[in-house]
Amino acid sequence: MAQDEQDDRADLLLVLRCQLGEAAAFDGLARRWAQPLQRYLTSWTSDGDALGDLAQDVWLRVLRGLPGLRQPDRFRSWLFGIAHRTAMDRFRLLYREPVSIPEEAADQIAGDDTGADTADRELLLAALDRALNRLGPVERQTLTLFYLEDIPLNEVARITGVPAGTVKSRLSRGRAQLRAIMKEPEA
Numbered sequence: 001m002a003q004d005e006q007d008d009r010a011d012l013l014l015v016l017r018c019q020l021g022e023a024a025a026f027d028g029l030a031r032r033w034a035q036p037l038q039r040y041l042t043s044w045t046s047d048g049d050a051l052g053d054l055a056q057d058v059w060l061r062v063l064r065g066l067p068g069l070r071q072p073d074r075f076r077s078w079l080f081g082i083a084h085r086t087a088m089d090r091f092r093l094l095y096r097e098p099v100s101i102p103e104e105a106a107d108q109i110a111g112d113d114t115g116a117d118t119a120d121r122e123l124l125l126a127a128l129d130r131a132l133n134r135l136g137p138v139e140r141q142t143l144t145l146f147y148l149e150d151i152p153l154n155e156v157a158r159i160t161g162v163p164a165g166t167v168k169s170r171l172s173r174g175r176a177q178l179r180a181i182m183k184e185p186e187a
Helices: 003-019 025-044 048-069 072-090 092-096 118-134 136-147 153-160 165-183
Strands: none
Touching: 003 025, 003 048, 003 072, 025 048, 025 072, 025 136, 048 072, 072 153, 118 136, 118 165, 136 153, 136 165, 153 165
C-alpha cells in the first residue's frame, strides 16, 4: 500500500472515530494536519497573532462540521476548503487590496540551485519564501496548495471554488511572476 493511501486511510479512520464522539481522534487529526494547515494559512498572513486566530477559527469550524461530513474520505480537501473560506471571510478587505511589499523582500538572492551546499540551499529557500510573499494573494495561495501542500489540481479548484482551468491559469501566472521576482538583481 502506497504512503498516500495509508495516510488517506488513517484520516478516514480518524474522521469516523471523531464522528462517533471520540475526542482523542480529533486530537490526532489536529496533530496530523496542524503543520500543513499552518503552511497554507501562512500564505494568507505572516502576522503571528492573526495566524493563530485564523488557525483556531478553522479548527473550531472543523470540530463543528465533522459530525455532518458526508464524505470522510475527502477530509483533506474539506479541511483546506474550510481554511480557504475562513481566511476569505476574515481577510476579505485585504484580499481585494494590492499586497504591500515588505522592505525585507527587497534584498533578493539571485542564482540557481546548481551545486549549492546546505547554507546556499537555505538562502535560496528563504529567497523563495520572500518571493512567494510578494505574489498576489490568489497566486500565492494557489501555488501553496498545489506545490507545497501537494494537492491535486481538481481539489485545488474545489477548495478555492473556481474551475480547474482558472486554477491552471493562476498556477501559470504565479510561476511566471515568481520566476520574474527571483531573477530580479539584488538591491
